[in-house]
Amino acid sequence: MCGIIGIASNKPVSVNIINSLKKLEYRGYDSAGLATLTDNNINEKKCSGRVEELEKILFKTPSNGNIGIGHVRWATHGVPNSLNAHPHSSDQVSVVHNGIIENSDEIKKELEAKGIKFKSQTDTEVVTLLITEELKNNKPLDSVFKTLKKLKGSFALGIIFKNFANIIIGARRGSPLAVGYAKEENYIGSDSYALKSMTNKISYLDDGELCILTKDEVNFYDTKLKKVNKKIFTLSEDEASTDKGEYKHFMLKEIVEQPDTVKNCIDEYIDSIKKNINILNFPIEPQNINKIVLIGCGTAYNSCLTAKYWFEELTSIDVEIDIASEFRYRKLKFNSNNLYIFVSQSGETADTAAALDICKKNNVKTCSIVNVIESTIARNSDWVLPIYAGIEIGVASTKAFLGQLTVLYIMCLKLAFLRKDINEDTYIKNIRNLKKLPDAIKKCLKSENNIQLMAKEFISAKGSMFLGRGSSYPIALEGALKLKELSYLHAEGYPAGEMKHGPLALIEEGLPVIVIAPKDKYFEKTISNMQEVIARGGKILFITDNKKESLNENIRFGFRVPHIDNLLTPILLTLPLQMLAYHVALLKNCDVDKPRNLAKSVTVE
Ligand code: AGP
Numbered sequence: 001m002c003g004i005i006g007i008a009s010n011k012p013v014s015v016n017i018i019n020s021l022k023k024l025e026y027r028g029y030d031s032a033g034l035a036t037l038t039d040n041n042i043n044e045k046k047c048s049g050r051v052e053e054l055e056k057i058l059f060k061t062p063s064n065g066n067i068g069i070g071h072v073r074w075a076t077h078g079v080p081n082s083l084n085a086h087p088h089s090s091d092q093v094s095v096v097h098n099g100i101i102e103n104s105d106e107i108k109k110e111l112e113a114k115g116i117k118f119k120s121q122t123d124t125e126v127v128t129l130l131i132t133e134e135l136k137n138n139k140p141l142d143s144v145f146k147t148l149k150k151l152k153g154s155f156a157l158g159i160i161f162k163n164f165a166n167i168i169i170g171a172r173r174g175s176p177l178a179v180g181y182a183k184e185e186n187y188i189g190s191d192s193y194a195l196k197s198m199t200n201k202i203s204y205l206d207d208g209e210l211c212i213l214t215k216d217e218v219n220f221y222d223t224k225l226k227k228v229n230k231k232i233f234t235l236s237e238d239e240a241s242t243d244k245g246e247y248k249h250f251m252l253k254e255i256v257e258q259p260d261t262v263k264n265c266i267d268e269y270i271d272s273i274k275k276n277i278n279i280l281n282f283p284i285e286p287q288n289i290n291k292i293v294l295i296g297c298g299t300a301y302n303s304c305l306t307a308k309y310w311f312e313e314l315t316s317i318d319v320e321i322d323i324a325s326e327f328r329y330r331k332l333k334f335n336s337n338n339l340y341i342f343v344s345q346s347g348e349t350a351d352t353a354a355a356l357d358i359c360k361k362n363n364v365k366t367c368s369i370v371n372v373i374e375s376t377i378a379r380n381s382d383w384v385l386p387i388y389a390g391i392e393i394g395v396a397s398t399k400a401f402l403g404q405l406t407v408l409y410i411m412c413l414k415l416a417f418l419r420k421d422i423n424e425d426t427y428i429k430n431i432r433n434l435k436k437l438p439d440a441i442k443k444c445l446k447s448e449n450n451i452q453l454m455a456k457e458f459i460s461a462k463g464s465m466f467l468g469r470g471s472s473y474p475i476a477l478e479g480a481l482k483l484k485e486l487s488y489l490h491a492e493g494y495p496a497g498e499m500k501h502g503p504l505a506l507i508e509e510g511l512p513v514i515v516i517a518p519k520d521k522y523f524e525k526t527i528s529n530m531q532e533v534i535a536r537g538g539k540i541l542f543i544t545d546n547k548k549e550s551l552n553e554n555i556r557f558g559f560r561v562p563h564i565d566n567l568l569t570p571i572l573l574t575l576p577l578q579m580l581a582y583h584v585a586l587l588k589n590c591d592v593d594k595p596r597n598l599a600k601s602v603t604v605e
Helices: 012-027 051-060 104-113 123-133 142-148 248-255 258-269 298-314 350-361 399-417 424-435 435-447 448-458 470-487 496-501 523-534 571-588
Strands: 004-010 030-039 043-050 067-073 095-099 154-160 164-173 176-181 185-189 203-204 212-214 218-221 291-296 316-322 338-344 366-372 384-385 463-468 489-496 512-514 539-544 554-560
Touching: 004 012, 004 154, 004 470, 012 051, 012 067, 012 185, 030 051, 030 095, 030 123, 043 051, 043 095, 051 142, 067 095, 067 154, 067 164, 095 123, 104 123, 123 142, 123 154, 123 185, 123 496, 142 154, 142 164, 142 212, 142 489, 176 218, 185 212, 203 489, 212 399, 248 258, 248 571, 258 399, 258 435, 298 316, 298 338, 298 366, 298 399, 298 470, 316 384, 338 350, 338 399, 350 366, 366 399, 384 399, 384 539, 399 424, 424 435, 424 512, 448 539, 448 571, 463 470, 463 496, 470 512, 470 571, 489 496, 512 523, 512 571, 523 539, 539 571
Parallel strands: 291 316, 291 338, 338 366, 366 384, 463 489, 463 512, 512 539, 539 554
Antiparallel strands: 004 067, 004 185, 030 043, 030 067, 095 154, 154 164, 164 212, 176 185, 176 203, 212 218
């Protein structure tokens, strides 16, 4: 998604704007730009492509000015070119925007009917020209406020004004916007990550709020333009996570970090002395919870689907799962004894945030499992369970997925014990097993070169299938998602038992089929599904934790993960699939950390 930055300072800002835009690159984009106020003139520079291109333009024609805004654009309206890149400026204002103005066509027609000319194909330009119109009779804040009332859709805005050269106005509806504070310098940004190299003091706008900042002060206003005070958070120091170190890609670093991040997570939730899980403040009495609804998108949805098997296995609680973009439009029946759990790495995914809002409006209890604890979804939930994975930069989620699974499993164990669905022995045994997980993950990562050989099978493949049963099915979905988003190869995740109901028609000579078959109650059935594939020429890549199973001659490659217990196996089965997707992407020269068309945080629906 787009990323915005604004800086009001006592010194020139363009270098810091560029540095912040580089921090925002992980969100995914296809053009970049900035505008500064120099001698009361709006000095706009923008281009398609990477921030480096913008930097080259600035090098040739420097932008001075102590007030400025910047933007990396992920195209929603209008092709990714310099004309559609942000900022969008008139002779009076310059605007950067993250989100979608849903009634932009209607507004554009009204303005064109007044003879106002547009330069771009974007929705954002209507904001620029509406504010310009309002400025004829209003001060900046009122001009912006009146403009926002006309807009439908979502936005985080940064706005500078030709004739008010000391202010930046920010506004938020649906897309996140943070404010940062420093000495003789203040900032707005899409997230704290864009600001953390300049400050660790951060506030967050809530929907409907505006802010005006100068280099010396920041004022916030609510939906009625009344001044409000905002809490100032101090960010944790985890700068280390924002550097690749000796790794070629953030994704590889984040795969390799998993033994540590999972251990961090376990240590946060399990009292190592009492060997007890220290989750206490459930928003509903555990005995009174009659249903858990798990909601997420993409990889976060796959962690919900995996957790469903754990809740069914260990508790007597009814479990429902849903994709957030589906949930938010369903005709829902809410119940005060349902616990709605929102899983989101970024905590900013628009569909997940919207689904949470619907639950809040229906006065039901909500929990969020997030990696960014100061995120919108976390701040809007009754209860937050962080995954403690550290900043995840790679667009393809890896360590956050394992963090989500770890927290969901821990929550499930605690609930099962509190509700007496499992006895103390089982509870203690499962906690003991959980503590073995980091070392088992480490063992999986040691077999990377086997995976590199496997990856070669995909070079000329036109697609692939990932098959699994039971809790291996969501892992098949996750493996397919990783391969799709990293190598741009078509890949299907499917319940192995479904092959005969159609997908078997896809099997032809040499098609790579990843069969995920741990030694569980489904093993024999999955093996017979595998035989059906072999009989039709499929090339089997076999992932198991079964030491005894000799890999039959028709299996092209096998990968064994360590076995702790069947409940934890899905977590371990994920590792080879993450590494496989990574190495296939390398072989296909894809952009591993910033796959095409994708964004790290999908803040538009
Ligand atoms: C994961 O590899 C993808 N990048 C994507 O599916 C992601 O999981 C999804 O957009 C949800 O993001 P969130 O966890 O930040 O809400």
